[in-house]
Amino acid sequence: MKDITEVIKTRRCVREYKEDPVPDEDIKFLIDCARYAPSGFNMQPWSFLVVKNKETMRRISESGKKAMIPLLEPIKDTSKKASDFLVFLKTKGTSMFYNAPVLVIILGNKNAPTADYDCAMAAQNMMLAAHSKGIGSCWIGGALPALMDNELLKELGAPADYKAIAPLIFGYPKGKTQTPEKVEPDVKWLR
Numbered sequence: 001m002k003d004i005t006e007v008i009k010t011r012r013c014v015r016e017y018k019e020d021p022v023p024d025e026d027i028k029f030l031i032d033c034a035r036y037a038p039s040g041f042n043m044q045p046w047s048f049l050v051v052k053n054k055e056t057m058r059r060i061s062e063s064g065k066k067a068m069i070p071l072l073e074p075i076k077d078t079s080k081k082a083s084d085f086l087v088f089l090k091t092k093g094t095s096m097f098y099n100a101p102v103l104v105i106i107l108g109n110k111n112a113p114t115a116d117y118d119c120a121m122a123a124q125n126m127m128l129a130a131h132s133k134g135i136g137s138c139w140i141g142g143a144l145p146a147l148m149d150n151e152l153l154k155e156l157g158a159p160a161d162y163k164a165i166a167p168l169i170f171g172y173p174k175g176k177t178q179t180p181e182k183v184e185p186d187v188k189w190l191r
Helices: 006-012 022-034 053-074 079-091 115-130 141-147 150-156
Strands: 046-051 102-109 136-139 161-171
Touching: 006 053, 006 115, 022 102, 022 141, 046 053, 046 115, 053 079, 053 141, 053 150, 102 115, 115 136, 115 161, 141 150, 141 161, 150 161
Parallel strands: none
Antiparallel strands: 046 102, 102 161, 136 161
């Protein structure tokens, strides 16, 4: 097991995966790590949907691509990343899930006041734990517009009164992921 500081500083968003499946035991381990995240009022407002079915992932991806295109069109001329991602979304056969073998959707209880933050911390625990085991991950925020469809969530088996917060993909990285530039944050000390 790697040192936690090394895990934090070397984790990357992986967008190229081998076809090798991630064992269910490893997914259970990641979910177990997620449940140790802090939560407001100790409500632990999360639930997890594990999707390994390629057709289901394809359907969610196609729905997400359709939902994201109109959101990015207005900013494509002011953001190179938005413009590049728009090309990706419009390219036939691309997957928002980058052909990862597993999608885990972290759902948050709509009645918990801090569910969004709590589930985000659970997601970070999962991604760090995955990296510590040599499993790549990426938070696919672009899938959220599709996952706001309550009928789709119901079809996927989401509990009533839960919403999608963190769609995460997991798999074994196909190669080395580039380290993005990290800028120094603006820090003000009040003493």
